[in-house]
């Protein structure tokens with residue numbers, strides 16, 4: 208981004224992520240004849256799409272083509288780049304500016320199997336010599352070919368840098384041996400796969416449960432029932448909702464699952480997008496700062512009001528209001544804050560909106576004025592927390608675990624202070640060529656470093672959940688999004704031939720889903736079982752059709768694998784929560800201090816602590 212900002216002839220204002228792009232497309236599409244109000248229509252998997260007539264497809268394709276061209280226009284009119292544009296632009300800039308080539312001696316890349324050809328070019332041209340390039344990747348997890356990933360990058364690297372040393376990381380520390388065996392049985396049927404001898408020293412554990420149900424709803428209900436059993440009383444002391452993930456192949460499976468969870472009052476969250484689990488208060492703060500830095504950032508505005516309207520408890524700013532504001536901004540060719548101001552200044556006569564938007568406008572303007580005076584980000588955060596009465600509201604809303612969230616706020620302030628103190632400057636600063644003399648630099652710097660440094664900066668968005676009460680929740684998400692993550696208990700519904708058939712990429716998706724599980728794995732299907740499972744050699748000794756019988760010995764073994772206290776070490780079967788959870792005396796501050804006395808942890812002293820952090 209910085210390369211493009213600095214060297215591109217036209218200075219670009221902002222970068223759209225997936226959600227902002229989607230919103231933009233919706234704004235453009237709204238009002239068009241034939242534009243489907245149900246956005247999911249565009250996400251229909253072609254293999255599932257037999258419900259659409261060919262005429263309807265034709266019509267949708269035409270609408271998509273015209274939206275697409277208008278979309279490109281909107282992007283260029285507003286100086287917006289997409290992520291793809293950024294990469295292409297950066298490669299192009301590097302090609303034309305020699306001093307940018309071969310700039311780094313060492314580059315380390317994770318998830319290398321997900322890189323596109325352009326990304327590889329980007330890496331290659333930035334390197335002094337091939338010796339400095341280290342990549343980590345798993346060809347068995349190559350599941351983003353449809354999004355441009357190119358597995359031939361492994362070969363390209365070997366050709367471009369003939370001295371490349373290849374090291375196989377074959378030891379698995381994550382899963383039980385039984386889970387690893389079943390995952391290997393699935394993936395090793397891929398005849399073109401680069402062979403790997405995966406092994407683990409972990410316990411054997413339970414065979415994954417493979418259950419045939421009569422319908423999709425029955426699959427969901429079976430899994431919900433099993434979750435209920437595992438969370439209480441069977442494994443209730445060891446597991447909570449956060450330990451369970453239900454990984455689906457497509458979002459269309461979510462509905463049945465959510466219904467089944469609701470029926471049993473099991474708290475859940477459905478995660479979509481690339482953003483990752485991050486406390487809502489932090490999302491809110493970051494979104495607010497992003498919006499202050501760039502009022503063109505539609506995504507930031509959406510996030511800001513999604514998590515909590517700033518300026519107190521001003522309710523009533525929902526997606527519809529935002530939608531109208533963005534549409535108006537697009538129509539007038541101004542940013543959304545300008546529209547908000549016009550509404551608040553009565554240029555647009557929408558009294559209901561005015562009332563709700565006024566506190567938001569005031570706060571953003573206040574922060575913007577501070578930003579223009581180059582007030583550091585830590586102080587902006589402090590001001591925001593104070594001004595929105597965030598800590599007190601957290602305490603009221605979530606008396607049981609509000610302190611956990613406030614600690615995250617402290618960490619955020621600490622992080623901002625680190626940047627302001629210049630810690631790690633030698634690494635960070637060369638990456639940013641933003642002019643330090645222009646107004647607003649400290650905030651821009653903070654936001655850019657935050658996005659790069661923190662996995663939560665670009666991390667999974669809680670699209671909707673059963674409540675914002677901080678209670679542990681079962682996660683429902685797609686296997687694609689689950690890549691890189693892990694849970695003690697993983698459930699994979701819909702493993703039938705319709706969703707997982709001969710395509711090798713789908714086999715790898717299933718492999719990714721299997722390998723997210725640490726200790727217990729459940730696989731269900733209601734139509735013909737996927738061939739990826741039915742053709743596993745020795746299937747009968749890889750899976751069981753029963754659910755695991757978690758006796759004390761089994762629970763102790765599992766606890767050990769998960770690094771949790773074993774039975775008898777501070778908790779008993781039936782305890783509400785394990786002691787390693789977020790209880791008094793167990794959680795560490797990022798600073799390394801352990802807070803033992805939570806009674807001393809109050810809203811007042813949090814504010815003074817934040818202040819002393821900023822002074823220190």
Ligand SMILES: Nc1ncnc2c1ncn2[C@@H]1O[C@H](COP(=O)(O)OP(=O)(O)OP(=O)(O)O)[C@@H](O)[C@H]1O
Pocket residue numbers: 345379380381690691692693722
């Ligand atoms: N040397 C080790 N000793 C103990 N545990 C380890 C070790 N290396 C990794 N682990 C644990 O194994 C799990 C998986 O590790 P990690 O996420 O680094 O693997 P990965 O190869 O990136 O996995 P994937 O790509 O499948 O997501 C983590 O829980 C991690 O803490």
